[in-house]
Amino acid sequence: MNDLEVRQLRYFVAVAEELHFGGAAERLGMAQPPLSRAIRELERHLGVRLFERTTRHVTLTAAGESFLRDARTALDAVSAAGRRARHAGQGTPRLRLALKADNDGGLLPQILPAYQHEEAAIAVELVLGGRGEQAQALRDGRADVGLLVSPFDERGLDVEPLLTEPRLAALAATDPLAARSCLRLADLAGRRLPDGMPADQGLSAAAFDSTGEPPRTAHRGLVAGSGQVAADLTQVFRLIELGEIVCLLPAWVTRRYAWPEIAYRPVGDLEPATLAVAWPQDMRSAAVAAFVRAAVSVAATAQAGTETPQKAAI
The missing domain is CATH 3.40.190.10 (Periplasmic binding protein-like II)
Known part of the structure; x- marks a missing residue:
């Protein structure tokens, strides 16, 4: 079996992350038919089906999920090799x-x-x-x-x-929850974090995919329902003051930003x-x-x- 090409891995990862051949083709800057052919050729090369395709959905098979982890690792290694070589060559x-x-x-x-x-x-x-x-x-x-x-x-x-x-919940001082001395994650139901995710889900490793990025279903940096983008921590705090969002912050951050308009409350079942x-x-x-x-x-x-x-x- 011939060695895999970096191009094939990039094509596969794009389709696996988009789960849509049209979206993946647009992301790669190519037409959809050659991308579909490339994926079929890759599957023949490996001797396994990587995707289940219907007229409405594209999903990864068990083999595809396994290959995705290794393909991402391989692409990271290729990128890292080039960047480290260029970095080492600097004066x-x-x-x-x-x-x-x-x-x-x-x-x-x-x-x-x-x-x-x-x-x-x-x-x-x-x-x-x-x-x-x-x-x-x-x-x-x-x-x-x-x-x-x-x-x-x-x-x-x-x-x-x-x-x-500990990690503390940052709330508007006028929020009814600010009257409590301690909270539970369930108390945050209906409120959103800065990336649009439900606050009562907390923060967990499952909230990140294997690239380290928030899931594609989260509107990263976009406050749900407001249409406002929080570009930095100052803007995040402003949106907290206005009651648009809440935030789950390490204690060392809350000590640096002690503002009267924001209340910090411990959350008993939140991981530190x-x-x-x-x-x-x-x-x-x-x-x-x-x-x-x-x-x-x-x-x-x-x-x-x-x-x-x-x-x-x-």
């Missing part, structure tokens, strides 16, 4: 750090100087992105190391937890937020190892400083 080496603004647990100002004291330290370049983008940036070669907040897809990554804190440092499993870099050491050391010192003597003795 001045840089450590590319993926993170979402405000989701560093307040530790980054301490981690960066601690890292610079490491013998293998090099200049750091911040790769900023939205929620759920950091893991994929590590897999496809856009970043070398990252600070990620749970839940996220750990596929292909090594992970070291740094800090765990864990900040972790992560890097690709196949990464062999002294600079990355040095950053991980610095991050772990700073986090341990910060946690020890916040423990009461009674807790520390337990």
